Amino acid sequence: MDKPFERLAKGSSFMLLSNLVNTMIGALFWLILAKIVEAESIGRIMIVIAFVTSIIGFSANGIQVTLAKYVAEYKAKNMHTYTKRLIKFGIIITLIIGLVVAIILSLLSNYIATYIYNNPSLTILLTFAALTFLPAQSIVAILNGVYQGLHKTQYILIISLIFQALRLLISISLIIYGLKEFGILTGFAIAAFTNSLLGYLIVHRVTKDYNTNNVPNKGEGLKHILSFSGFNYVVSGINTLTSQIGIITLGSYSIEWSAFYGIASLIAQIVGSVIYSVSSILLPVASEELTRNSNRENIRSIFNTVLRIALTFNGFIILLLIIEPNYILSIISRDYIDAATSLRILVIAYMITSINNLMISILNAVNKAKEVAIRSIISSIIIIVLTPLLALLFYMDGAAIALLLGSLTNLILLYIHIKKESFTISVGIFRPVISISIAVGIGYIISSSFNTLYTLLVSVIIYSIASLGLRAVRIEEVRYILNIVFTIIKHR
Numbered sequence: 001m002d003k004p005f006e007r008l009a010k011g012s013s014f015m016l017l018s019n020l021v022n023t024m025i026g027a028l029f030w031l032i033l034a035k036i037v038e039a040e041s042i043g044r045i046m047i048v049i050a051f052v053t054s055i056i057g058f059s060a061n062g063i064q065v066t067l068a069k070y071v072a073e074y075k076a077k078n079m080h081t082y083t084k085r086l087i088k089f090g091i092i093i094t095l096i097i098g099l100v101v102a103i104i105l106s107l108l109s110n111y112i113a114t115y116i117y118n119n120p121s122l123t124i125l126l127t128f129a130a131l132t133f134l135p136a137q138s139i140v141a142i143l144n145g146v147y148q149g150l151h152k153t154q155y156i157l158i159i160s161l162i163f164q165a166l167r168l169l170i171s172i173s174l175i176i177y178g179l180k181e182f183g184i185l186t187g188f189a190i191a192a193f194t195n196s197l198l199g200y201l202i203v204h205r206v207t208k209d210y211n212t213n214n215v216p217n218k219g220e221g222l223k224h225i226l227s228f229s230g231f232n233y234v235v236s237g238i239n240t241l242t243s244q245i246g247i248i249t250l251g252s253y254s255i256e257w258s259a260f261y262g263i264a265s266l267i268a269q270i271v272g273s274v275i276y277s278v279s280s281i282l283l284p285v286a287s288e289e290l291t292r293n294s295n296r297e298n299i300r301s302i303f304n305t306v307l308r309i310a311l312t313f314n315g316f317i318i319l320l321l322i323i324e325p326n327y328i329l330s331i332i333s334r335d336y337i338d339a340a341t342s343l344r345i346l347v348i349a350y351m352i353t354s355i356n357n358l359m360i361s362i363l364n365a366v367n368k369a370k371e372v373a374i375r376s377i378i379s380s381i382i383i384i385v386l387t388p389l390l391a392l393l394f395y396m397d398g399a400a401i402a403l404l405l406g407s408l409t410n411l412i413l414l415y416i417h418i419k420k421e422s423f424t425i426s427v428g429i430f431r432p433v434i435s436i437s438i439a440v441g442i443g444y445i446i447s448s449s450f451n452t453l454y455t456l457l458v459s460v461i462i463y464s465i466a467s468l469g470l471r472a473v474r475i476e477e478v479r480y481i482l483n484i485v486f487t488i489i490k491h492r
Contacts, residue, residue: 025164027270029171030263033184034332036175043255045184046262047117048125050244052134055105057240059097059138063090064145071149084207087146091200094142098135105130117252129185136192143199155202159195166191238380242406243353246399249387253395256335261396263332264325264339268346271317271354303362304428307355311432312472314351318436319459321347323443327452338396345400352407359414371417379410431472439463 033042067090074083106127113122140159147155167187174183246265251258321328325343329336363372383406390398443459450458466472 025168027266029164029168030266031332032168032172033175034259034263034336036172037180037184039256039259039333039335041181043251043257043259043262044119044122044125045181046247046258047251047255048122048129048185049188050247050258050262051105051112051126052129052137054241054244054248055101055130055134056098056138056141057238059094059101059134063094064142066090067142067145068148071146072151075150087203087207090142090145091139094138095135098138102130102134105134117255119255125181125185128182129188132189133185133192136189136196139196140192140199143196143203146203150206152206155199155206159199159202162198163191163195166194238376242380242383242403245384245387246391246396246403249391250396250399253391257396260336260339261342261399263336264329264343264396264400265346267321267328268343268350271314271321271347271351303358307358308428308432308472310354311429312435312467315432315436315439315463315467315472316460318347318351319439319443319463320456322440323447323455323459324452342396342400345397345404349400349404349407352404352411356407356410356414359418362418363414368417372414375410375413375417378413379406382406382409428471431470432467435463435466435470435472438466 030042033045067086070086071083074086109126109130110120110123113126114120140163144156144159147153167190169187170190171184171187174186177183179186243265247258247262250261322344325340326337329340329343360372360376383402386402386405387399390402392398394401439459439462442462443455446458447455
């Protein structure tokens with residue numbers, strides 16, 4: 001295995017741990033809330049967070065991608081002056097945009113709450129979240145891009161742990177005190193503010209020894225960086241909006257539907273955590289590799305290898321969520337079982353979305369941000385248009401189907417273009433897909449005759465045998481990745 005793959009594996013391991021922390025503790029957070037707070041309150045919080053998260057997608061996630069790419073490139077060229085300037089520029093721009101957007105949303109909150117949701121109680125919640133959580137979390141988002149570019153993703157793991165712990169402790173404490181919805185949002189806000197401050201101090205510490213006396217090379221012009229950022233603002237924003245549009249739309253029909261669909265969506269996102277972790281690190285690794293060697297063949301090989309391995313490991317989670325979604329949702333509450341079919345659809349949709357993110361990272365690395373933006377806009381329009389129409393006909397399932405159709409469209413469009421860039425997907429990618437299909441099919445057949453535990457156990461065994469038999473993942477690959485992970489743990 002080569003050095004770029006090793007850098008990717010190291011960075012991805014921290015990103016994967018970070019995503020698992022966010023997913024697992026996040027799931028625990030919502031599980032506890034669902035036990036002590038009624039579904040309607042959960043739904044209101046889901047709507048507010050969905051609105052704010054969508055706005056952060058436009059106000060911060062674009063510059064996050066830019067920082068991940070150009071910090072990695074400048075670091076590879078030892079252009080420390082430009083690295084520090086870019087980081088400072090990113091923080092200032094994000095603060096300005098975040099504060100302006102926060103004020104606008106707070107001014108519109110009464111209109112949104114009253115005329116869209118017919119629920120005036122959302123006004124104070126939207127205003128509070130806009131003025132506190134939105135600007136703080138925007139800074140956290142762009143600092144994550146800096147960590148990715150510097151290959152210091154262990155700090156994303158640390159920040160994630162702190163955020164989740166603070167949010168859980170503060171929210172639960174304030175709920176017990178009687179604040180409920182306002183208490184939950186306060187937990188989000190304090191955790192985000194703490195992380196933004198701590199994150200800035202970490203970045204300052206990591207880059208303080210950078211030599212800025214000499215400028216060995218000329219960096220990318222501001223116009224070029226702004227152009228790249230502009231396209232990624234559009235892509236990141238609209239992708240974030242499409243992931244939240246189901247919660248936002250369903251809330252106009254039923255607040256409880258937002259809660260059920262939101263919880264199902266959070267669970268389904270576990271599926272893409274492995275590939276998302278890899279895609280976050282693939283951009284800086286690919287950018288750095290292309291800057292040094294202009295070696296597309298090496299990147300193509302890495303792309304196919306990590307996609308195949310990530311799909312294989314995701315297969316175990318897919319089996320659980322597709323075969324027995326009722327069992328998972330019933331742990332939260334029997335009421336949430338209404339979203340079982342939606343969960344199955346969302347699992348497939350988020351799996352496709354995570355693959356799309358991997359292809360987007362490759363295209364961004366070769367400066368095809370404009371092409372990515374065009375394809376993302378097309379697929380997102382499909383989701384945004386279809387969601388209210390299908391939700392009206394099929395309720396929660398309709399919103400999930402709209403997300404699936406849009407994600408599938410984006411997959412096709414991105415693959416057509418990535419093939420033009422000589423990053424073709426190898427036949428080996430279909431090995432884990434075939435293994436998953438075999439295990440799910442047998443699981444469905446035996447589920448009517450046997451209990452949940454036995455069905456899942458048999459499905460996992462069959463999937464493991466099929467994966468090894470079809471060589472979806474090789475023993476030496478697993479051993480190599482585990483060796484890297486254990487080495488990281490040993491040296492930390």
